[in-house]
Amino acid sequence: MKAERAKEILVHLLEIPSPSGHEDRVALHIMEFLHKLDYDVHIESDGEIIDLVVNPDAELFFEVHMDTIPIRIKPFVRGNMVYGTGASDIKGGIASVLLMLENLRRLKQDLNVGVVFVSDEEHGGRGSALFMERYKPKMAVVLEPTDLEVHIAHAGNIEAYFEVDGKEAHGACPESGENAIELTYKMLEKLKALEPFKKRGKYFDPHVGLQELICENPYYLIPSLCKGRLEARLLPDQEVEDVLDLFEPILEEYTLRYEYTEIWDGYELEDDEEIVQIAKQAMERTGLDEFGAMRSWTDAINFVYNGTRTIVFGPGNLDISHTKNEHIDVRDIVSASEFLMEINEIYGKGR
Template sequence: MALFELTRTLVDINSVTGSEQACAEFLRGHLAERGYEVELQPVSDGRANVFARHGAPEIVLSTHMDTVPPFVPSREDTEFIYGRGSCDAKGILAAQVEAAERLRAGGIKNFALLFLVGEETLSDGARAANRAPRGSHFIINGEPTENRLAVGTKGILRVDIRARGRTAHSAYPHLGESAIEKLLDILNDLRRLPLPRDATLGDATVNIGVISGGTAANVIPGEARAEVLFRTVDDGRALREAVEGALRDRCEYEFVRQTPAMRMEKLNGFESSVVAFTTDLPNLTAWGRPLLVGPGSIAVAHTDHECIRKSDLVAAVELYVRLVRELEHRP
């Protein structure tokens, strides 16, 4: 199956996070037919990673199978392939499979492919894989970096907040206590927290991504919720302490995800960059020294116009082949 055809085939398999198994089964069959040793690594009920190797897996090409909702089928024109996951990360996956075929044809026998579930949420696929490493020395993770080696990524600190009040008729506000007003005060305090800066990664940032609460305009709201996500530039521990200080005794809260910022391998002769997003790599520490690179732009990932340039896919295949050949000579 040619590169563009494989990309579209993968995009046309609905694999929104939590429902990746059809994609995993397709890849198991596709790779087994080509002579790879393939296994499914169980992650949770009905979900599994795909691990396929050719010889001793000293170098691993990896990306994720899951996508954000909603499912959007593929289409193409002369320049682009469109659809959910075309950029993040099924085009990348197809490029890695094609690179693997080129490597096999060139006599390389020390690599493997690792395709993961759950990257878009809690990285549960990566966590499961990290409990069962295969002795690799390097892992090349694929994300949309515009085919430039990312030398650093920001981390994540996400906190979910629930403020409680007391309902009342809005004509008699003194009889109630507004949970929304409580929440707004809390969120304003979080926005005013001093955020760290790193010389390489830049500024940490905060996004109030979800707010909900109340039942009607004439009811004092008894409950309000928010989901807040910080993009961190270090391990996030000091920021977490500051957030806890702002929230303590004012609301209920839960830190649902904390992933540190990360530095990756640099290689001479390869164009490099820094990215603000987070990947599976912090949860794949047992798989060797990390590299991060892939075709496509994060600017269109997760959008209704997600796409990937065909020429970038072709270039990515050559880039992955070149990387593996470069790394196989390193200790």
């Protein structure tokens, strides 16, 4: 029964497209869902971004974003598996929160935590930034696909746009030109050889690679210009500024121009922090036993930068998120909702 209800909630969410900048319809659906359960919903907006807040005075918040990437696969169901853009990232997480709120009402239990549904996570993180401007919770659980692992650490990141300038020559005369594609890969190899990327991490290893590469060459020529985007994933304890100092001489050598488009430091919570201890108790009650670290941008970065001690947790798999094979097991949505209910109860008793 729980799995079927989770499936029903998720499919309704997936039937409403909500790519970044177009969250209005799914926000309205969530508001109507909550109003039927007699929850008060506070709307926060700056004219462009909309956030939905429940129990705004709480010091511990569950946060989940409403937006997805543009639709790549329409929803369909195979048994307990639900497919579709956003199934894993992160409408399965929304469904787990809604299922928790529904079960609290059914069991006549109090909502002790706050809940916020935000916009724009996939595009610029403006929804969580707006929320943190107006609210300062002490702790948070940010819902993201973690395979039900509790992530107490978070990667740092550097993303840069670049243009590599070569020298045009006839395609049969490579010795007379400079191949921009080959120069790009020489640049990448130098970046990969830097000391920070030789280290090994507790949860994952650091990595630098190309995310995008465009080298238009419609004629029989040695390509003279490559435009692209590279990304470096850093360990939680690696300082972004230290890595930038190593990056810049290489980028200066190989690129016509470059621009950093995303930069953030990672973090790792201490074992004795309150939110970690609450999560441990909830894990023991629900049979979850894995700690981990988030490898991608999440709204947790905006929370931690503003002083909120934050873990990342949720149903779904990060590896397949954004792909044409994106899907989720609805039984994991049920497990996530039960974990969140335990946090709600543990936190309520400890206040």
